[in-house]
Amino acid sequence: xxxxxxxxxxxxxxxxxxxxxxxxxxxxxxxxxxxxxxxxxxxxxxxxxxxxxxxxxxxxxxxxxxxxxxxxxxxxxxxxxxxxxxxxxxxxxxxxxxxxxxxxxxxxxxxxxxx
Numbered sequence: 001x002x003x004x005x006x007x008x009x010x011x012x013x014x015x016x017x018x019x020x021x022x023x024x025x026x027x028x029x030x031x032x033x034x035x036x037x038x039x040x041x042x043x044x045x046x047x048x049x050x051x052x053x054x055x056x057x058x059x060x061x062x063x064x065x066x067x068x069x070x071x072x073x074x075x076x077x078x079x080x081x082x083x084x085x086x087x088x089x090x091x092x093x094x095x096x097x098x099x100x101x102x103x104x105x106x107x108x109x110x111x112x113x114x115x
Contacts, residue, residue: 063069074080
């Protein structure tokens with residue numbers, strides 16, 4: 001055996017080990033890449049779901065601010081009703097507040113209602 005053939009075996013072994021190692025690293029990186037791709041897809045789906053939920057909640061919140069919704073809640077859930085004119089107090093200093101109606105000034109329908 002010549003000196004060249006003795007050096008060939010360790011070099012060949014080292015080359016095979018390096019190739020196998022490179023292939024294993026490639027497979028590990030490819031596997032990790034696929035895992036991250038699936039995770040990214042799930043995150044994007046979750047983001048889309050959360051954006052849709054946010055849109056629905058913003059619409060719902062806007063509907064709660066409408067005067068008709070406030071009036072409906074006040075009348076049905078809270079049992080409130082429209083204040084009679086004699087209970088309204090004006091805060092405008094230039095406009096006089098309405099005077100409370102006495103029993104003589106009440107209309108006939110109101111007088112019957114009080115009885």
